[in-house]
Amino acid sequence: MEKEIIQSISEFLQQGRAKEVQNLVSQALAEGISPNQILTDGLLHGMSIIGEKFKVNEVYVPEVLIASRAMNAGMEVLKPYLVDEDVKPLGKVVLGTVQGDLHDIGKNLVKIMLQGAGFTVIDLGIDVPAEKFVEAIKNEQPQIVAMSALLTTTMTQMETVIAAIKRENLRDAVYIMVGGAPVTAQFAEKIGADAYAPDAATAASVAKEKMLSA
Numbered sequence: 001m002e003k004e005i006i007q008s009i010s011e012f013l014q015q016g017r018a019k020e021v022q023n024l025v026s027q028a029l030a031e032g033i034s035p036n037q038i039l040t041d042g043l044l045h046g047m048s049i050i051g052e053k054f055k056v057n058e059v060y061v062p063e064v065l066i067a068s069r070a071m072n073a074g075m076e077v078l079k080p081y082l083v084d085e086d087v088k089p090l091g092k093v094v095l096g097t098v099q100g101d102l103h104d105i106g107k108n109l110v111k112i113m114l115q116g117a118g119f120t121v122i123d124l125g126i127d128v129p130a131e132k133f134v135e136a137i138k139n140e141q142p143q144i145v146a147m148s149a150l151l152t153t154t155m156t157q158m159e160t161v162i163a164a165i166k167r168e169n170l171r172d173a174v175y176i177m178v179g180g181a182p183v184t185a186q187f188a189e190k191i192g193a194d195a196y197a198p199d200a201a202t203a204a205s206v207a208k209e210k211m212l213s214a
């Protein structure tokens with residue numbers, strides 16, 4: 001039964017059926033399936049199959065878009081179960097997907113995991129220009145800036161953001177983390193970021209370690 005629900009979540013997600021995904025996520029939670037299993041084996045599993053099909057032109061942008069909406073709809077239901085309201089506040093993170101990039105599922109997951117670890121997250125959204133990151137640092141005074149990029153053509157924007165932060169003499173004020181599918185630890189080092197995280201859970205633990213060691 002457990003396996004069937006999880007499998008159906010993945011399948012309905014691939015078909016972009018947001019309402020059914022939401023209902024099944026609620027049902028899975030009610031049946032005591034762990035939020036992490038629902039996320040990994042249901043939602044992320046479905047999204048990775050869509051990713052594979054997209055790569056080989058078996059599905060196209062519209063199908064990927066509706067699957068993404070179903071993913072975000074499922075994550076909305078799951079979010080309260082991944083975020084522990086009783087966690088002590090740890091610090092503030094300014095988060096965004098860099099300019100030119102519209103992918104937000106990974107960023108949203110990073111946000112949920114950071115909130116779950118006790119961070120206040122200022123989410124700048126997608127397609128965020130360097131100046132907007134700088135403005136948010138000035139206004140919000142976060143300890144951490146986290147950037148997401150999913151395209152090889154937009155990951156270079158991360159370096160632009162870091163350059164803008166340096167120009168405003170704010171580099172020492174923030175710990176800069178980067179991530180997203182094409183980003184690597186070597187790339188992070190090359191552009192002068194402080195840390196790279198391969199996934200949302202690692203992003204949250206790296207951020208937490210930074211705050212606890214400060």
Ligand code: B1M
Binds near residue numbers: 064105153
């Ligand atoms: Co796009 N897309 N897409 N897409 N898309 C990819 C990324 C691609 C790999 C697909 C492919 O060809 N195989 C490819 C990029 C190729 C490249 O540059 N190397 C691609 C392309 C080409 C494009 C377009 C150019 C397609 C077109 O128009 N012809 C276009 C670009 C639009 C733009 O951004 N300007 C485009 C558009 C879209 C949609 C709008 C249709 C949709 C996005 C909808 C949305 O996000 N709301 C979409 C999607 C969904 C994908 C795939 C299928 C799935 C991405 C995703 O959400 N994965 C993707 C293929 C794939 O990745 N297999 C693909 C699930 C998500 C949880 O994973 O975001 O990697 P991810 O996040 C991970 C980690 O990377 C990490 O944590 C998460 C896991 O825990 N992480 C961080 C992410 N950000 C982090 C930040 C951190 C730390 C960790 O900060 C510290």
